[in-house]
Amino acid sequence: MARNLDIALLRTFATVADQGSMTRASDILHLTQGAISQQIARLEALVGTALLLRHPRGLRLTPAGERFLGRIRPLIITNDEIWSEIERGDVSGPVRLGLPFDLVDSCFAASLKSYCEAFPKVELTLVCAASPDLLDMVGRGHLDLAVIERAVDSEGGEVLAIDRLVWVGARAGQAHKRSPLPISLVGETCVFRPAVSEALAEEKLASRMVFETGGLDATRIIVKMDLAISAWLASTVPADFDIISEDAGLPPLPSFAITLHRANGARGAIFDELARQLRNAMARPRLAA
Structure with missing residues (x-):
């Protein structure tokens, strides 16, 4: 049976990874920190390993998180490009x-x-x-x-x-x-x-x-x-x-x-x-x- 990745979860993870902070990610994604924390937990449960670690200066990627981030970036970009093609007539x-x-x-x-x-x-x-x-x-x-x-x-x-x-x-x-x-x-x-x-x-x-x-x-x-x-x-x-x-x-x-x-x-x-x-x-x- 085919399994599908949730782009929303991937986007949340990528944003947290890029910002190094759930607080800054919540401002960008317009989600509460609690919602972001839950989405990261769901994603880690799906992949079966920790993707982020807490650090005194913010969040850091685990080795598995580094690999996962590299794989999902093209998926997020492709998803957004497809939606842009669908919606481009309304952008002016x-x-x-x-x-x-x-x-x-x-x-x-x-x-x-x-x-x-x-x-x-x-x-x-x-x-x-x-x-x-x-x-x-x-x-x-x-x-x-x-x-x-x-x-x-x-x-x-x-x-x-x-x-x-x-x-x-x-x-x-x-x-x-x-x-x-x-x-x-x-x-x-x-x-x-x-x-x-x-x-x-x-x-x-x-x-x-x-x-x-x-x-x-x-x-x-x-x-x-x-x-x-x-x-x-x-x-x-x-x-x-x-x-x-x-x-x-x-x-x-x-x-x-x-x-x-x-x-x-x-x-x-x-x-x-x-x-x-x-x-x-x-x-x-x-x-x-």
Whole structure:
């Protein structure tokens, strides 16, 4: 006799696993923590093993949970894509989306193209800015949805992924050996600036800002010319740049969370569909920019 998996249980498990917290998962799924706990217990009973373990810093996946999560992600994505095809005729209207400069091409370009092709009645407006600016725009109601980068230990938003911040330089470049260390960031409000400044201060490493007012493209040019190094998320590093190795003497940098935020009034199919596209884009394997 064929047995069927309950997509609702799988979605709850995947959300709890991604967020590392039943509290945050309950906010995203609009379920009580008790309901989420019951669904996880039902799923563990079905598979016959523990999938999650409690940890002082949140919930952690067991080895069986890691394997199970990898198997069910494609099922959730396929389920949502089928429903999108069924409902696409009802999705229409304006939607304002904010994305950080470094994530547009490397993570979301393909999914945004697919979204616009699948829902031609949607009027998508894209705003690119630094994460702190995007978060402010969501709070003011100037954006409907935004993806931002934030410190892992800070609160807010739905966690889509965790990525490590790395030092990057020109291919076989020498800028990282200079003193003071030449650095180029995208702008004064770059979300990585405090982490970079703190890491350099802890190592008492002298540095100077070479360029930080021309946006991502200008920063790429400065780094490619070997005039400075920069700090980017590992998954966004261009193929023709080098991730500077840990033995180069530079201080380690922390990981960052990539999170999805919605304005209070951003409810309905048009926003749910875009959020699903963004969520699935981060769930799929990605290549560096």
